[in-house]
Structures are given as structure tokens and as C-alpha cells.
Amino acid sequence: MxxxxxxxxxxxxxxxxxxxxxxxxxxxxxxxxxxxxxxxxxxxxxxxxxxxxxxxxxxxxxxxxxxxxxxxxxxxxxxxxxxxxxxxxxxxxxxxxxxxxxxxxxxxxxxxxxxxxxxxxxxxxxxxxxxxxxxxxxxxxxxxxxxxxxxxxxxxxxIDLEKFNPQNLDQSFIEDFKKEYHLEERQIVTTVGRITQLKDHQTFIRAIALLKKNDPNIVGLIVGGVREDKQEYFHSLEGLVKELGLEDNIIFTGSQSRVAEIYALSDVVVSSSKKPESFGRSVAEALALNTPVVATSHGGVLDIIVEGENGFFYPVGESEVLTEKILKSKGLKFDGYNYVTYNFxxxxxxxxxxxxxxxxxxx
Known part of the structure; x- marks a missing residue:
């Protein structure tokens, strides 16, 4: 053809x-x-x-x-x-x-x-x-x-299952990344995506503040670039981090090319989008690396996450519920690579x- x-x-x-x-x-x-x-x-x-x-x-x-x-x-x-x-x-x-x-x-x-x-x-x-x-x-x-x-x-x-394959990860990058951001021996909760209001980073940051009460060692990675027209929003997020005393618990890494490795080194990935995602490729990519995902309960991610098996859903903007679901997700064990291979x-x-x-x- x-x-x-x-x-x-x-x-x-x-x-x-x-x-x-x-x-x-x-x-x-x-x-x-x-x-x-x-x-x-x-x-x-x-x-x-x-x-x-x-x-x-x-x-x-x-x-x-x-x-x-x-x-x-x-x-x-x-x-x-x-x-x-x-x-x-x-x-x-x-x-x-x-x-x-x-x-x-x-x-x-x-x-x-x-x-x-x-x-x-x-x-x-x-x-x-x-x-x-x-x-x-x-x-x-x-x-x-x-x-x-x-x-x-x-x-x-x-999903590109060569790239998002637990067997094909660059372990040296993972070690170097952990050293660069002082992530050794820490619980890592990650959100990936450009810095925009639609991604609702405020709720993610507030959830990390709640998690910190029981685990001072928690770290929230915010992975994504900032366009020129989003600088004001980015500075508001930096202000919220300071207000909540999270300078040692929230890390803005900027845009990263080795996203597969970052998903793999994370304990939980969060997709906090205010607007329904049409599919949610990043959710499936994280699951392929056997990392549980907590996502807002709308849009295409409803087709991807099996609640209680490889992740959980929470209502938009509800930081307390997000906190609860992150804690629940840490204990999930599943074969994400085969699940994504079969379905996505x-x-x-x-x-x-x-x-x-x-x-x-x-x-």
C-alpha cells in the first residue's frame, strides 16, 4: 500500500x-x-x-x-x-x-x-x-x-517497548541522576510533563507536603520544561514550594531526554492533569517499567490503569486523596511490561x- x-x-x-x-x-x-x-x-x-x-x-x-x-x-x-x-x-x-x-x-x-x-x-x-x-x-x-x-x-x-523496557535501561544514567539530585535512599514520587496550569502541579506539591509529615525523606520530582509564556506560573510554583517549606523535597529537573530511566527509578508516578488526556501515553510508559501510577479520574487514562492492580485514580485537585492513593500505590506489585505489551x-x-x-x- x-x-x-x-x-x-x-x-x-x-x-x-x-x-x-x-x-x-x-x-x-x-x-x-x-x-x-x-x-x-x-x-x-x-x-x-x-x-x-x-x-x-x-x-x-x-x-x-x-x-x-x-x-x-x-x-x-x-x-x-x-x-x-x-x-x-x-x-x-x-x-x-x-x-x-x-x-x-x-x-x-x-x-x-x-x-x-x-x-x-x-x-x-x-x-x-x-x-x-x-x-x-x-x-x-x-x-x-x-x-x-x-x-x-x-x-x-x-508504546515503544524497546525504549520502555526494564531490560534496556541505562543503569549508569540512573546512578548518575540519583547522585546529581541526591535521591539515594529516598522515596521518589514523580510527575512528568511541561510546566503548565493544566498539569496541576499545585496539587502534586501539596500532596508531597502532606506525605512529608510522615516521611521527611520524601522527594517529589517535577520533570518538564518551562516555555517562556509559562515563566510566571513556574515562579508561582517555586513560591508555593517555599511557602510549604519543601525546598529539600521538591526538585524541578527541567526537560529530560531519558524519561524511561526516570520512570524506572521512581516509586510512584503521578498524572495530575486538570483536563482529560485523550490517551495518556506517559501513564502507559511508566506502567511498562513496572512503576505504579496515580492519575486524575478522567479521559483516556481510564482505559489504562486497572485500579488497585497497577495504580489508582483520584478527583482533580484533591491533594488529600492523592496523598492517600500514593501511599496505597507503593505496595503494588505487577507485571507492567507484559500488561502494556498485550494492550498498548x-x-x-x-x-x-x-x-x-x-x-x-x-x-
Whole structure:
């Protein structure tokens, strides 16, 4: 098959990672993979791994330039003659949908998030087949767009089980990281993600303050970068740490590339997002490394955590309940790697996606 995936850009993010991973696996299986985007730092990875990248503006929301871009995209697609078009975001989906009016190429969309309910967002439910990254996303589009059951397939994002494998960890990094941040012999509770209000770091910090009453040796790792427009929020978190006397118990590590190792050295991982996550890739990644996760009880994580077996849920903003669940999680023992392999592997994602493509072509 010849598959064209379309997304706005190829910088960092879950959509981008999923596109790159699928492209690589399609090539391995003998398919022709083409990605159309406005470019970005992951563009080179597409071509290195055997795919083709075409730089084209499927990113701009400017309606004045849309008609010309639709005509140009139609020309590109008519020359490529792909078997499948797969749009992963709203602007590319609209441009592809309109460019495809005369071409009639089978059209797949993937709904990656809880987009605002509007005619603009409705395009993501107009694919010949609609992939949802979680049961929560499926329920959301059925409620708001009345998408037919037969058009929808739930395919969770795939976890790279080479990278997130307990057997493949860099032990020297773990030792050095623990030394750098003085983590030896400490209980480590970690949250990973960019520093934004939506991640609700305040509740995480307050939970560490409560845990400290019984365990002065507790440490809360906050792993994630701070964008320029989030500096004020970051400083407010530093102020809260000082106010609660947690200077020795909260560590801001900044952005880190060895996330697998950080999950593995943690006793518990917390996902405290105020907004429902469409899937919750970081939760599945931590579980694959046999680290229990406590998460807010909404969104795609409801498909991932088995409460009482590999983690727990708590209500948004409830630091006391979060504290209780962290304490309960410390005693959990489970085979997270096999659980994630069976339910959320990259292999599963690729196989199910190809099955959607093949089903459309048979039709």
C-alpha cells in the first residue's frame, strides 16, 4: 500500500511521535509511507527511516490562502496516487477532504484530542473511517457528532517497548541522576510533563507536603520544561514550594531526554492533569517499567490503569486523596511490561491501523 499521512508540523508532541513511528513501521512491513507537513525537527527522521516527506503548508489556518492550497494539494495527491489518505489534525483534514472531492481516495482521520465542539472540529468525524485513541474520545465524538459506530475504531497510541523496557535501561544514567539530585535512599514520587496550569502541579506539591509529615525523606520530582509564556506560573510554583517549606523535597529537573530511566527509578508516578488526556501515553510508559501510577479520574487514562492492580485514580485537585492513593500505590506489585505489551504496544497500534486501511480498500 501507499499511505499518505498529513499533519500540521513535525516538531515534538504525541501526534508527531505517532506519525513518525507509524511511518517507520509501515516501511519495515514493505509499504510506501509518505508524510505531508509544514516540516519540523522530526522531518529528517521520516526520511532516515525510509519514508518520504513532502513539505507543504497544511498548517496555516488562514482562510484566504486555503483555496489555492486545496488546488495545490489536489495536484500533489493526484500525482502520488496513494491508496489511503490519513489526516491527523483539523486543518490538514479540511484541506485533504476538499482536495479529495474529485479524487475519491479512501480517507481516514484520527481524533487525538477533546477538540472544541464546532463545525470546524466536525471534520475529524468525516473520515470514511475514524480512529479514536481511547474509549473516552470515542464517546466524545459519538455524543457531539453522532458518528456511526461502524465507522469508528479505537486504537490506543502505541508504546515503544524497546525504549520502555526494564531490560534496556541505562543503569549508569540512573546512578548518575540519583547522585546529581541526591535521591539515594529516598522515596521518589514523580510527575512528568511541561510546566503548565493544566498539569496541576499545585496539587502534586501539596500532596508531597502532606506525605512529608510522615516521611521527611520524601522527594517529589517535577520533570518538564518551562516555555517562556509559562515563566510566571513556574515562579508561582517555586513560591508555593517555599511557602510549604519543601525546598529539600521538591526538585524541578527541567526537560529530560531519558524519561524511561526516570520512570524506572521512581516509586510512584503521578498524572495530575486538570483536563482529560485523550490517551495518556506517559501513564502507559511508566506502567511498562513496572512503576505504579496515580492519575486524575478522567479521559483516556481510564482505559489504562486497572485500579488497585497497577495504580489508582483520584478527583482533580484533591491533594488529600492523592496523598492517600500514593501511599496505597507503593505496595503494588505487577507485571507492567507484559500488561502494556498485550494492550498498548506499538505493534498492536500498527496492526490495527493497517487493518483499518485494508478494510477500506476491500470495500
Amino acid at each position: 501507499k499511505i499518505v499521512q498529513l499533519l500540521p508540523e513535525l516538531n515534538e508532541g504525541g501526534v508527531e511521535r505517532g506519525t513518525v513511528e507509524l511511518s517507520r513501521e509501515l516501511v519495515k512491513l514493505g509499504h510506501e509511507s509518505i508524510v505531508i507537513s509544514a516540516g519540523g525537527k522530526l522531518e529528517e527522521q521520516i526520511t532516515k527511516e525510509g519514508g518520504i516527506h513532502i513539505t507543504f503548508d497544511v498548517c496555516s489556518k488562514n482562510p484566504l490562502t486555503a483555496p489555492l492550497r486545496i488546488v495545490k494539494l489536489q495536484k500533489i495527491l493526484s500525482e502520488l496516487k496513494p491508496d489511503i489518505l490519513h489526516a491527523r489534525s483539523r486543518v490538514p483534514a479540511w484541506l485533504t477532504y476538499l482536495a479529495n472531492k474529485k479524487l475519491h481516495i479512501p480517507f481516514v482521520t484520527t481524533v487525538h484530542g477533546f477538540n472544541s465542539v464546532s463545525p470546524y472540529s466536525a471534520i475529524m468525524a468525516k473520515g470514511d473511517r475514524v480512529i479514536c485513541v481511547s474509549g473516552a474520545i470515542k464517546a466524545y465524538i459519538q455524543e457531539h457528532y453522532h458518528t456511526e459506530e461502524k465507522k469508528i475504531t479505537v486504537i490506543p497510541r502505541g 504496544s506499538l505493534k498492536n497500534m500498527v496492526e490495527k491501523t493497517i487493518a483499518v486501511y485494508e478494510g477500506l480498500l476491500k470495500r
